[in-house]
Amino acid sequence: MLTNIICNKDTVININDKDEIELLLKVDNDLKLVLNVKENAHAIVQIRITGKDHSLMITSNIEKYAKLTIIYWNEADNLRINEEVEIYDHADYRIAYGELELKKVEREAHYHLLGYQARIDLVSVAIIKDHIKASLNAHHQGKESFSHIQTYGVLLKDGEYDMVANGHIKKKATLSKSHQVSRVLTLTDKQKAKVTPLLLIDENDVEASHAMSIGQLDENQLYYLQSRGLSKNEALGLMSRGYLMAMTSIIDDEELKLKIQTQINKKVENTCWM
Numbered sequence: 001m002l003t004n005i006i007c008n009k010d011t012v013i014n015i016n017d018k019d020e021i022e023l024l025l026k027v028d029n030d031l032k033l034v035l036n037v038k039e040n041a042h043a044i045v046q047i048r049i050t051g052k053d054h055s056l057m058i059t060s061n062i063e064k065y066a067k068l069t070i071i072y073w074n075e076a077d078n079l080r081i082n083e084e085v086e087i088y089d090h091a092d093y094r095i096a097y098g099e100l101e102l103k104k105v106e107r108e109a110h111y112h113l114l115g116y117q118a119r120i121d122l123v124s125v126a127i128i129k130d131h132i133k134a135s136l137n138a139h140h141q142g143k144e145s146f147s148h149i150q151t152y153g154v155l156l157k158d159g160e161y162d163m164v165a166n167g168h169i170k171k172k173a174t175l176s177k178s179h180q181v182s183r184v185l186t187l188t189d190k191q192k193a194k195v196t197p198l199l200l201i202d203e204n205d206v207e208a209s210h211a212m213s214i215g216q217l218d219e220n221q222l223y224y225l226q227s228r229g230l231s232k233n234e235a236l237g238l239m240s241r242g243y244l245m246a247m248t249s250i251i252d253d254e255e256l257k258l259k260i261q262t263q264i265n266k267k268v269e270n271t272c273w274m
Contacts, residue, residue, distance in 0.1 A: 012036070015043045015068070027051030027076055035060040037068045037091075044256065045070045055080040062091040064115065069094040069251060071260065077103040089115030089142070094250040096260075099126035100267045102156070107134040113145035113176075123150040125247045127240070127271060128159035128191075135164040140173040140206075147177070152243040153184045155191035156273065166198040169206050176203070180210035185243055187217060187236060187273060236273035244268065 003019060005011075008026035012034040015021075021043065025033065028051050037043060037060070049056065049072065056079060062068055066088075074081075074097065087093050099105055111120050126132050138147035149165045167178030182195045197210035217239055225235035244264050251257045 007033075014038065015041045017041055019043045021045045023047045025049045025051075025056070027054045027056050027079060030055045030057075032057045032059070034058075035068070035070075037062045037066040039063040040065045042067045043069070044253065046073070047071070048073045049076045049079065051076045051079060053078045055082070058083040060085040060093075062087045062093050064089045064091060067092040067094075069253075071096045071098065071247075071251075071256075073098045073100075073263075074105060075101045075103070076105075077101075079103075079105055081105070081107040081109075083107070083109035085109070085111045085120075087111065087113050087115060087118040087120060090117050091115060091119070093120045095120070095122050096247045096250055097122075097124040097126075098247055098264075099124070099128075099132060100244070100264070102127060102129035102271075104130040105132045105134070107136075109135070110137045110139060111147070113138065113140045113142050113147065113173075115142040115145070117144045117146070118142045119146045121148050121250045123152070123246055123250055124163075125152045125244045126161070127154050127156065127244070127267075128161045129156040131160040131162075133162040135166070137164075137166040137168065138178060140167070140169040140176040140178060142176075143173055144175045145173060145177075148179045150181045150246060150249070151183070151195070152246050153193070154240045154243050155184065155186045155193055157188055158191070160192045162194045164196045164198065165210070166200065167208060167210075168198075168200040169203050169208065171202045173203055174205045177207040179208070180212075182210070182212040183243060184214040185217060185240060186215065189216065233273050237268040237271065240273065241265070241268050
């Protein structure tokens with residue numbers, strides 16, 4: 001069942017069964033959102049955030065055997081977002097951040113993998129024209145817990161991107177796995193990009209890895225696309241689309257995946273990349 005919710009004040013949402021929720025958060029003042037996903041519940045939540053110059057605190061509790069897929073579309077400007085998530089035994093938390101509105105954003109998130117085989121799959125995609133600063137932290141405390149953090153950014157002229165991705169496997173979290181991938185595409189040499197991948201390992205019998213790249217576009221590819229009739233702006237959009245489409249990688253529902261792909265395509269078509 002699809003539930004539509006609009007809120008502009010502190011809100012608590014309890015999810016007890018299988019549900020699909022579309023939530024509009026109007027952050028016209030400092031606001032708190034609490035998501036409680038009960039044991040064995042499954043849910044898909046899409047959240048669109050609007051507002052300016054305020055803070056948003058999000059607290060999520062993912063109980064045993066629950067599964068939550070959550071997609072954030074952030075349309076707010078100069079928003080400070082703090083997020084705390086607790087994930088328990090066998091719970092599956094999938095989260096996608098879409099920062100495509102060329103606004104200033106500051107985000108700090110902590111994901112606490114407390115239970116046995118607790119899991120988080122995270123992907124963040126951003127078009128950066130102003131300044132995006134984010135710190136995404138997976139804290140492994142349960143045995144055989146799993147985290148995969150993917151971050152993708154496309155920097156426009158004068159954009160600034162500061163991303164920290166941290167996987168912390170604590171003592172006694174044996175057989176846990178923490179993986180990170182960060183990719184940043186810069187369209188000129190005037191942007192500022194800083195990506196800090198961190199792996200803090202306090203246990204021996206674990207797996208951990210990170211991969212990172214920051215680089216400018218391939219001029220040969222750009223030339224080839226233009227020689228096939230695309231304008232420079234269309235070619236830049238096409239090359240950027242691959243970074244942004246990573247947002248769909250955590251989604252199993254094909255209808256929802258297609259919907260997100262359509263939204264990204266519209267944004268790409270309406271963005272001036274030069």
